[in-house]
Amino acid sequence: xxxxxxxxxxxxxxxxxxxxxxxxxxxxxxxxxxxxxxxxxxxxxxxxxxxxxxxxxxxxxxxxxxxxxxxxxxxxxxxxxxxxxxxxxxxxxxxxxxxxxxxxxxxxxxxxxxxxxxxxxxxxxxxxxxxxxxxxxxxxxxxxxxxxxxxxxxxxxxxxxxxxxxxxxxxxxxxxxxxxxxxxxxxxxxxxxxxxxxxxxxxxxxxxxxxxxxxxxxxxxxxxxxxxxxxxxxxxxxxxxxxxxxxxxxxxxxxxxxxxxxxxxxxxxxxxxxxxxxxxxxxxxxxxxxxxxxxxxxxxxxxxxxxxxxxxxxxxxxxxxxxxxxxxxxxxxxxxxxxxxxxx
Amino acid sequence: xxxxxxxxxxxxxxxxxxxxxxxxxxxxxxxxxxxxxxxxxxxxxxxxxxxxxxxxxxxxxxxxxxxxxxxxxxxxxxxxxxxxxxxxxxxxxxxxxxxxxxxxxxxxxxxxxxxxxxxxxxxxxxxxxxxxxxxxxxxxxxxxxxxxxxxxxxxxxxxxxxxxxxxxxxxxxxxxxxxxxxxxxxxxxxxxxxxxxxxxxxxxxxxxxxxxxxxxxxxxxxxxxxxxxxxxxxxxxxxxxxxxxxxxxxxxxxxxxxxxxxxxxxxxxxxxxxxxxxxxxxxxxxxxxxxxxxxxxxxxxxxxxxxxxxxxxxxxxxxxxxxxxxxxxxxxxxxxxxxxxxxx
DNA sequence: GTTAGCACTCAAACAATAAGAGTGCTAACA
DNA sequence: TGTTAGCACTCTTATTGTTTGAGTGCTAAC
Numbered sequence: 001x002x003x004x005x006x007x008x009x010x011x012x013x014x015x016x017x018x019x020x021x022x023x024x025x026x027x028x029x030x031x032x033x034x035x036x037x038x039x040x041x042x043x044x045x046x047x048x049x050x051x052x053x054x055x056x057x058x059x060x061x062x063x064x065x066x067x068x069x070x071x072x073x074x075x076x077x078x079x080x081x082x083x084x085x086x087x088x089x090x091x092x093x094x095x096x097x098x099x100x101x102x103x104x105x106x107x108x109x110x111x112x113x114x115x116x117x118x119x120x121x122x123x124x125x126x127x128x129x130x131x132x133x134x135x136x137x138x139x140x141x142x143x144x145x146x147x148x149x150x151x152x153x154x155x156x157x158x159x160x161x162x163x164x165x166x167x168x169x170x171x172x173x174x175x176x177x178x179x180x181x182x183x184x185x186x187x188x189x190x191x192x193x194x195x196x197x198x199x200x201x202x203x204x205x206x207x208x209x210x211x212x213x214x215x216x217x218x219x220x221x222x223x224x225x226x227x228x229x230x231x232x233x234x235x236x237x238x239x240x241x242x243x244x245x246x247x248x249x250x251x252x253x254x255x256x257x258x259x260x261x262x263x264x265x266x267x268x269x270x271x272x273x274x275x276x277x278x279x280x281x282x283x284x285x286x287x288x289x290x291x292x293x294x295x296x297x298x299x300x301x302x303x304x305x306x307x308x309x310x311x312x313x314x315x316x317x318x319x320x321x322x323x324x325x326x327x328x329x330x331x332x333x334x335x336x337x338x339x340x341x342x343x344x
Numbered sequence: 345x346x347x348x349x350x351x352x353x354x355x356x357x358x359x360x361x362x363x364x365x366x367x368x369x370x371x372x373x374x375x376x377x378x379x380x381x382x383x384x385x386x387x388x389x390x391x392x393x394x395x396x397x398x399x400x401x402x403x404x405x406x407x408x409x410x411x412x413x414x415x416x417x418x419x420x421x422x423x424x425x426x427x428x429x430x431x432x433x434x435x436x437x438x439x440x441x442x443x444x445x446x447x448x449x450x451x452x453x454x455x456x457x458x459x460x461x462x463x464x465x466x467x468x469x470x471x472x473x474x475x476x477x478x479x480x481x482x483x484x485x486x487x488x489x490x491x492x493x494x495x496x497x498x499x500x501x502x503x504x505x506x507x508x509x510x511x512x513x514x515x516x517x518x519x520x521x522x523x524x525x526x527x528x529x530x531x532x533x534x535x536x537x538x539x540x541x542x543x544x545x546x547x548x549x550x551x552x553x554x555x556x557x558x559x560x561x562x563x564x565x566x567x568x569x570x571x572x573x574x575x576x577x578x579x580x581x582x583x584x585x586x587x588x589x590x591x592x593x594x595x596x597x598x599x600x601x602x603x604x605x606x607x608x609x610x611x612x613x614x615x616x617x618x619x620x621x622x623x624x625x626x627x628x629x630x631x632x633x634x635x636x637x638x639x640x641x642x643x644x645x646x647x648x649x650x651x652x653x654x655x656x657x658x659x660x661x662x663x664x665x666x667x668x669x670x671x672x673x674x675x676x677x678x679x680x681x682x683x684x685x686x687x688x
Numbered sequence: 689g690t691t692a693g694c695a696c697t698c699a700a701a702c703a704a705t706a707a708g709a710g711t712g713c714t715a716a717c718a
Numbered sequence: 719t720g721t722t723a724g725c726a727c728t729c730t731t732a733t734t735g736t737t738t739g740a741g742t743g744c745t746a747a748c
Contacts, residue, residue, distance in 0.1 A: 029741050042691055047742065065698040065741050104569065105494075105512045105562075144484070146504055150449075150685050154498075154506065160490055162498065162508045168449045168685045218449075225448065241601035253597065257585035341494050341512045373710050386722055391711065409710050409729040 005056075006077070013049055014058055015082040018070045022319050025247070027067035072282040072316065075294070079279050079320055086321045088329055096121075096326070100333055105341040107131055107160065111236055114310060114334050119239025121330075122323050124314030125260060127297075129270055130234040131307040131338060133159035137193050138230070141185040141223060145173050153219065155226040157194060160342065163229045167222040171215050180212065181219055189223060197227035235266050246315045248292050259289035260313070270297060270309045277328055282316050294318055298327045300335035303343030310334060349400075350421070357393055358402055359426040362414045366663050369591070371411035416626040416660065419638070423623050423664055430665045432673055440465070440670070444677055449685040451475055451504065455580055458654060458678050463583025466667050468658030469604060471641075473614055474578040475651040475682060477503040481537050482574070485529040485567060489517050497563065499570040501538060504686065507573045511566040515559050524556065525563055533567060541571035579610050590659045592636050603633035604657070613639060614653045621672055626660050638662055642671045644679035647687030654678060 006014070013033065020028045020036070030050060034043040050068055053059045058074035061067075070078065088096075096117060103113045107130055115126045136159035144152045146166065151173055154164045169177070188205060189197065202224045206213045240260050243249050249256055259265055265287060272278075277298040283291050290313070297311030310331040312323065350358070360380065364372045374394060378387040394412055397403045402418035405411075414422065432440075440461060447457045451474055459470045480503035488496045490510065495517055498508045513521070532549060533541065546568045550557045584604050587593050593600055603609055609631060616622075621642040627635050634657070641655030654675040656667065 027741090031741075043741095044691055044693090044743095045689085048690090051743075061742090063698060064696090064743095065739085067741065104509065104566070106509045106566075109509075140488070144500060147686065152500070152504060152506065156488060156496070160496060160510055162496065162506075164506045165448065165450045165453075166504055166685060222448070222450075241598050241605065244598040244601060254585050254588040257588060261585065341510060342491065371710090375710075387710095388722055388724090389720085392721085395712075405711090407729060408712095408727090409708090411710065 006058075010049055010053060011082055013046065014053060014070070014074060015078060017050075017059065017068060018074065018078040018082070019321075021069050022317055025317065027062055027069045029067035032067070072284075075281045075316055075320075076284075079281070083321050083324075086325055088325050093329060096330060097333060100330075100337070103337075105337075107338055107342065110334060110337055111308075111310075112238075114330055115236055115238030118310070118312060118327065118330055119242055121326050122312050122314065122318070123239075123242045123245065124312040124318065124323075125240045125243050126236075126238040126310075126312050127266055127270055128236045128238070128310045129308045130161065130236070131159060131302055131342065132161075132233055133157075133305070133307065134195075135193075136161075136230075137191050138189050138197075138227065141189050141226075143178055143181045143185075143219065145178070148172050151219070153222045153226060155189075155223070155230060157230050161230050161234070163226045165222045165226055167218050169215055169218050177215055180216065184209075184216070184220070185223065189227070194227040194231035197224050199224060233267050233270065235263050235270060237261075237266070243314070246317075248315045248317065252289070252292075255289050256293075259287065265289075269295060269313075270311065272297075277324060278311075279320065279324070292316060294320075296320070296323060296327055298331040300331040300338070302335060302339045307335070307338070350402075354393055354397060355426055357390065358397060358414070358418060359422060361394075361403065361412060362418065362422040362426070363665075365413050366661055369661060371406055371413050373411035376411070416628075419625045419660060419664075420628075423625070427665045427668075430669055432669050437673060440674060441677060444674075444681070447681075449681075451682055451686065454678060454681055455652075455654075456582075458674055459580055459582030462654070462656060462671065462674055463586055465670050466656050466658065466662070467583075467586045467589065468656040468662065468667075469584045469587050470580075470582040470654075470656050471610055471614055472580045472582070472654045473652040474505065474580070475503060475646055475686065476505075476577055477501075477649070477651065478539075479537075480505075480574075481535050482533050482541075482571065485533050485570075487522055487525045487529075487563065489522070492516050495563065497566045497570060499533075499567070499574060501574050505574050505578070507570045509566045509570055511562050513559055513562050521559055524560065528553075528560070528564070529567065533571070538571040538575035541568050543568060577611050577614065579607050579614060581605075581610070587658070590661075592659045592661065596633070596636075599633050600637075603631065609633075613657075614641060614655065616641075621668060622655075623664065623668070636660060638664075640664070640667060640671055642675040644675040644682070646679060646683045651679070651682070 016033060017028050030043040030046040033046050050059060054061065054068065057071055058077060059068040060071045062069065099117050100113055103109050111128045111130060115128050118126045136157045138155060139158045140156040142154045144154065146152050149172065150166060150168050152164055152166050156162050202220050206217055206220060209216055237260055240257065243256060244253055277296065279294065279296050281294045285293065285295055292315065293313055294316045295311060295313050297309055299306050300308050300310055310327065312327065360377060361372050374387040374391045377390050394403060398405065398412065401415055402421060403412040404415045406413065443461050444457055447453050455472050455474060459472050462470045480501045482499060483502045484500040486498045488498065490496050493516065494510060494512050496508055496510050500506050546564050550561055550564060553560055581604055584601065587600060588597055621640065623638065623640050625638045629637065629639055636659065637657055638660045639655060639657050641653055643650050644652050644654055654671065656671065
């Protein structure tokens with residue numbers, strides 16, 4: 001981007017400050033830097049440079065007599081221009097793979113396992129979504145009688161999501177009712193995209209049924225609820241408690257945790273990233289609750305199609321250089337495992 | 345129980361101390377008690393009584409110059425003998441009911457809603473289990489082809505739990521394969537209790553299949569995994585973040601949260617209580633992670649059958665007198681709602 | 689452009705003090 | 719015998735002042 005603005009030495013300093021701060025969590029001062037530095041340059045010079053970096057907005061100071069810590073802008077510059085693209089070595093790759101592979105082929109199980117691994121690897125909270133497919137259509141809709149007045153409605157989409165709901169009808173579940181359920185389902189639901197099912201449509205449908213409507217309404221409502229549920233993202237959350245280990249979250253732990261359990265917000269978070277792997281730092285996340293957090297979101301692909309997300313939420317002070325390749329590798333692995341089972 | 349040991353005045357004092365401490369969170373001293381007390385008795389007398397209560401193990405002192413707080417034994421005595429059985433008034437009952445009722449009949453939705461309400465009402469973490477039935481048998485087992493080599497196996501039990509798993513077979517999913525799946529399923533799975541399906545049984549089954557075994561094995565494995573999953577309790581957790589608001593959990597927040605996400609432990613917790621509503625205080629919970637917590641677990645009944653749990657986890661310093669009736673009422677409400685839909 | 693040196697700032701650590709809460713004990717009292 | 723007043727004692731908490739050390743910014747010399 002605008003890396004021409006920073007001299008090579010400033011770049012090197014900024015990188016060192018970021019990396020040092022990431023590992024120690026303490027503001028880093030000119031002396032520390034000077035020692036850890038091979039360039040034969042005195043702490044005074046470094047101080048000058050740091051003063052300039054501060055003025056430019058890349059660093060900030062908790063208080064006058066403390067060292068510097070990277071500002072949000074500093075992290076951003078580091079991530080965009082300075083961060084070494086660390087490659088996982090063979091051993092690490094194998095480690096991850098051997099953890100993931102013995103899982104059963106089931107997508108949910110794969111993601112559960114992947115979430116666990118990533119949480120452990122990064123010490124952050126992990127968010128992931130089940131494979132989703134905007135092209136998906138409703139493939140089956142079944143009514144399974146549970147009692148004389150109770151039925152379970154099951155809906156299966158072509159994307160492989162299965163949702164069910166138990167519902168109760170006021171009259172007895174006669175064969176006739178069941179039959180007309182199947183008629184309606186196959187006529188108006190099967191083959192349609194789950195997004196197309198609106199409450200308006202349900203209402204017109206019910207109206208058209210005339211007197212039979214009373215019996216069928218709860219079933220239709222269940223169907224539309226299921227359609228709604230099928231079209232909504234299934235979001236997994238793993239390793240949330242990891243975040244409780246970071247000082248920076250002590251104060252607002254409650255708010256942060258509440259936020260994580262609020263799946264609406266998570267859905268926005270997860271769908272927003274464009275690009276293969278998307279890093280958002282601090283307020284770039286737009287959610288007030290995340291202003292001290294960074295998120296790294298990555299997409300996985302099934303048979304070449306963009307199908308889901310895998311990412312983490314952690315403190316801005318995180319080891320981007322190590323975490324990014326882990327996420328990339330893992331989401332690629334997840335993608336290929338799911339492709340094996342789903343793409344055929 | 346052994347309430348004969350405590351004089352009426354000691355009982356009254358203990359009750360007051362517990363209640364005061366519950367609301368303020370501060371150790372309570374003799375003077376405070378004396379003021380809040382109608383009995384015409386001086387602080388000195390109260391001090392004598394408190395000293396005795398301490399000696400008997402009902403109270404403890406954080407440090408010499410602090411007031412007293414109830415010990416675990418003190419809480420226990422309070423709960424067993426002193427606690428007023430507070431009755432929810434009509435308004436409160438209606439409030440809870442009106443929050444719960446508009447939910448759809450689906451058990452999972454009902455419990456989700458109930459969990460939310462209880463979490464808000466008690467400011468604790470809420471644990472609940474879906475209706476389970478030890479008598480339940482496998483009712484349907486279906487194979488839905490997803491691709492040429494991939495199938496979704498769906499299992500439905502008579503208790504109304506639906507589980508599914510995607511799995512992959514090495515050969516093409518011909519009609520023949522599907523047919524023999526149904527043969528095996530209806531012969532060895534349908535009508536059986538999920539508990540009866542063991543890996544040993546799967547192995548003998550596979551052995552008996554001879555050369556067809558290779559194709560069928562992944563399907564059989566999936567079936568047994570599903571049986572296992574169906575027989576396991578489905579545990580919901582709500583309002584976990586509430587616990588982050590209590591001072592007493594600040595230090596071990598991470599461990600506590602980890603514990604809550606460890607469903608094995610939760611399952612033990614939830615199944616252990618005998619009796620209608622079961623209160624466990626501190627170390628009575630047997631889990632090290634809960635030694636500063638109390639749990640209140642209640643069962644709900646569907647059509648007269650003990651079917652599931654609803655309970656909370658919170659600090660030992662909780663308002664037992666108010667929480668107990670809330671839980672009781674709510675679980676009774678849940679029971680009757682679920683009976684309406686499921687028992688027929 | 690770099691460096692040494694120095695005065696300056698500020699947080700963190702420490703010690704000393706004071707204030708206050710609450711206790712236990714004793715001796716007197718009903 | 720149970721109750722009470724009084725008092726010395728303990729221990730926490732808050733406050734204040736002091737010291738220490740890290741780190742800075744600036745200046746003048748190289």
